[in-house]
Amino acid sequence: MKRKLAVIGYGGIGSWHCKNITEKIEGLEVKGIYDIRPEACEKAKNDGYVLYPSVKDLLEDDEVELVTIAVPNNFHKDYSIACLQAGKNVICEKPVTMNAEELREIIRVAEENGKLFTIHQNRRWDKDYLMIKKILAEGTVGKPYYIESRVQGSRRMLHGWRGYRENGGGMVYDWGVHLFDQLFKLIDSPVISVTAHLINLYSKEVDDNFKVFLQFENGISALVEVATNCFINQPRWHICGSNGTVEIKNWELEGEIVTLGSDEIMKWEDDIIYTAAGPTRTMAPRPEHTMVRQPLPQVEGGWASFYNNIVDVLDSKAELAVRPEEALRVMTLIDFIFDTAKAGKPQSCRI
Numbered sequence: 143m144k145r146k147l148a149v150i151g152y153g154g155i156g157s158w159h160c161k162n163i164t165e166k167i168e169g170l171e172v173k174g175i176y177d178i179r180p181e182a183c184e185k186a187k188n189d190g191y192v193l194y195p196s197v198k199d200l201l202e203d204d205e206v207e208l209v210t211i212a213v214p215n216n217f218h219k220d221y222s223i224a225c226l227q228a229g230k231n232v233i234c235e236k237p238v239t240m241n242a243e244e245l246r247e248i249i250r251v252a253e254e255n256g257k258l259f260t261i262h263q264n265r266r267w268d269k270d271y272l273m274i275k276k277i278l279a280e281g282t283v284g285k286p287y288y289i290e291s292r293v294q295g296s297r298r299m300l301h302g303w304r305g306y307r308e309n310g311g312g313m314v315y316d317w318g319v320h321l322f323d324q325l326f327k328l329i330d331s332p333v334i335s336v337t338a339h340l341i342n343l344y345s346k347e348v349d350d351n352f353k354v355f356l357q358f359e360n361g362i363s364a365l366v367e368v369a370t371n372c373f374i375n376q377p378r379w380h381i382c383g384s385n386g387t388v389e390i391k392n393w394e395l396e397g398e399i400v401t402l403g404s405d406e407i408m409k410w411e412d413d414i415i416y417t418a419a420g421p422t423r424t425m426a427p428r429p430e431h432t433m434v435r436q437p438l439p440q441v442e443g444g445w446a447s448f449y450n451n452i453v454d455v456l457d458s459k460a461e462l463a464v465r466p467e468e469a470l471r472v473m474t475l476i477d478f479i480f481d482t483a484k485a486g487k488p489q490s491c492r493i
């Protein structure tokens with residue numbers, strides 16, 4: 143029998159959850175929706191869902207075992223707590239809360255009520271990330287020492303509530319939370335230093351672009367960037383390891399791995415090389431025969447794993463994939479990034 147789920151917030155991602163659960167998740171059925179916007183309610187009704195007149199009605203529906211919360215970020219905490227106290231299991235959209243303290247409160251309530259609480263960190267199942275995860279796990283480029291992870295666009299806009307501080311707008315919350323979550327899964331070491339450049343180019347209230355540099359205790363450093371004003375995009379991922387480099391250029395997963403070949407020992411050129419820009423020897427291009435070029439590995443992506451894991455957890459067949467403690471670490475970093483940006487200089491930490 144399918145477990146029944148309700149969704150609070152039937153906007154962009156709320157309706158996406160419903161459509162995908164219905165099409166792809168065998169163990170779940172979307173029963174109903176609560177939203178405060180008449181157009182969203184109308185759409186939910188037309189799409190065939192029960193429309194709850196209030197959250198109270200949703201929470202009193204004993205058939206509903208799980209609730210997905212897909213409203214602007216400032217409403218996540220109160221809805222999560224209300225659902226958990228009503229005995230529902232909760233899937234909350236990212237960023238889980240506005241800060242770490244709010245999340246601690248939710249975790250307490252989830253524990254008190256013995257209910258599942260998880261966060262929709264769906265980008266753990268994106269193919270680009272899974273490729274990088276595989277490459278690093280297999281040591282294909284040797285020991286990594288520098289990671290660049292970024293998303294860049296040029297639309298110069300923040301959709302609706304994303305432009306307002308009160309709602310938890312801005313790119314650190316919106317995209318940063320995904321990129322930091324991925325990075326923490328890739329690097330098993332505490333962050334010991336943060337440099338944060340949050341940019342307000344056209345938004346009055348929130349960061350519309352940012353650059354954050356993190357140093358980890360194990361010696362790896364990472365640059366995380368989100369841009370909405372970049373007209374020539376840099377690679378989505380660029381990673382330097384002791385034995386090679388990997389790059390994933392774009393959303394289409396173009397990219398390659400380049401490693402040292404077997405006759406990697408290069409003799410110094412006797413003469414300076416004259417390039418179009420000027421003379422160099424150290425930076426002169428490496429001869430092609432001293433390198434090995436490989437395609438990016440094949441991986442199985444698939445967002446459905448997120449919800450299938452939740453069904454398996456409820457059936458006591460699996461451990462929870464996205465644990466609240468992991469989100470707490472990301473929120474602690476985000477709190478620290480905002481503080482560091484205010485301080486205007488790099489800050490030490492242990493996160």
Ligand SMILES: NC(=O)c1ccc[n+]([C@@H]2O[C@H](COP(=O)([O-])OP(=O)(O)OC[C@H]3O[C@@H](n4cnc5c(N)ncnc54)[C@H](O)[C@@H]3O)[C@@H](O)[C@H]2O)c1
Pocket residue numbers: 150151152153154155156176177178179182211212213214215217235236237262263264302303316
């Ligand atoms: N994981 C992802 O990839 C991903 C992608 C997009 C959005 N999100 C997250 O999902 C959440 C919603 O984002 P969105 O893009 O769908 O926004 P949206 O504006 O498209 O939709 C939000 C919906 O919530 C409703 N709403 C607003 N306040 C409400 C309230 N107090 N009670 C009930 N309903 C309310 C709105 O009417 C709207 O229908 C955000 O937390 C966002 O960060 C996650």
